[in-house]
Amino acid sequence: MIRVFLVDDHRLFRVALRRLLDTLKGIQIVGEADSGESAVSQVRELRPNIVLMDICMPGIGGIEATRRITRMELDIKVIAVTACEENPFPVQVLRAGALGYLTKGIAADELSTAIRRVFLGKRYLSTEIAQELAVNAFEDSPDSPFAQLSSREMQVMMMVVSCQKVNDISSDLHLSPKTVNSYRYRIFEKLNVSSDVELALMAVRHGMIGAQANGFAR
Numbered sequence: 001m002i003r004v005f006l007v008d009d010h011r012l013f014r015v016a017l018r019r020l021l022d023t024l025k026g027i028q029i030v031g032e033a034d035s036g037e038s039a040v041s042q043v044r045e046l047r048p049n050i051v052l053m054d055i056c057m058p059g060i061g062g063i064e065a066t067r068r069i070t071r072m073e074l075d076i077k078v079i080a081v082t083a084c085e086e087n088p089f090p091v092q093v094l095r096a097g098a099l100g101y102l103t104k105g106i107a108a109d110e111l112s113t114a115i116r117r118v119f120l121g122k123r124y125l126s127t128e129i130a131q132e133l134a135v136n137a138f139e140d141s142p143d144s145p146f147a148q149l150s151s152r153e154m155q156v157m158m159m160v161v162s163c164q165k166v167n168d169i170s171s172d173l174h175l176s177p178k179t180v181n182s183y184r185y186r187i188f189e190k191l192n193v194s195s196d197v198e199l200a201l202m203a204v205r206h207g208m209i210g211a212q213a214n215g216f217a218r
Contacts, residue, residue: 001026001027001028002026002027002050002115002116002119003030003046003047003048003050004027004028004029004050005030005031005032005033005039005046005050005051005052006021006031006033007032007034007035007036007038007052007054007057007065008032008034008054008057009034009054009057009058010054011034013104017052020111021111024108024111024115026116030046030048031046031048035059036057036059036061036062036065036068039053039065040060040065043072043076044072047074048076049076050078050079050115051066051078052079052081053066053080053081053098054080054082055080055082056082056084056158058162059159060159060172060173061155061158061159062080062082062093063093063096063151063155063158064096064155064173066078066096066098067096067097067151069097070096070098077099077118077121078098078099078100079098079101079114079115079118080093080098080100080101080102081102081104081106081111082101082103085103085128085129086144086207088144088147088149088154090125090129091147092151092154099118099121099122099123099124100118100123100125101124101126101129102114103126103128103129106126110126144206144208145190145191145202146191146206146208148190149187149190153187153190155173156173156180156183156184156187157187157203158208159173160184160199161196161200161203161208166180166184184196187199
């Protein structure tokens with residue numbers, strides 16, 4: 001049996017995903033979490049073979065959770081299952097250690113194929129993601145200005161635009177407040193913005209966050 005752990009902050013999606021997985025032979029669901037923090041804690045104890053990970057969640061989110069899980073040296077493999085299809089999300093998640101990247105519109109047979117291939121240590125990307133990465137590889141400049149951020153800068157950026165305070169980010173990422181602010185100002189410089197508000201507005205324009213969820217209008 002392939003032991004699978006589910007991570008998504010939307011309960012209805014977890015229920016739907018669990019029902020879909022229950023139809024697949026040789027796959028056992030061993031647990032679920034609604035945040036990256038909870039996932040890291042439970043995965044360390046349950047030691048599943050595969051983690052199906054959402055990306056955009058409150059707290060540390062899916063990218064940082066993926067990084068922490070894949071560095072546990074427990075041979076736990078991560079597949080992103082997310083609505084975040086455009087760059088820089090795929091690149092950042094793969095850099096964090098994920099072996100698979102799927103969109104939430106995936107069919108049961110493709111999900112089964114992805115889980116079994118990643119279980120064997122192979123990569124699996126849905127067709128849309130593979131095409132996105134292939135196109136960007138041949139372009140002179142990235143479509144999204146956020147593509148120039150490092151993985152850590154991307155993580156801090158997502159937490160800042162989700163209205164998390166510096167001290168909370170510091171605690172969640174195990175960094176000093178001074179280091180978090182250093183990342184903030186480096187992000188401002190790279191993206192040519194001067195405040196958290198400008199950063200959030202840019203993130204909304206490029207589809208990095210939802211406008212309604214963060215109180216901004218498109």
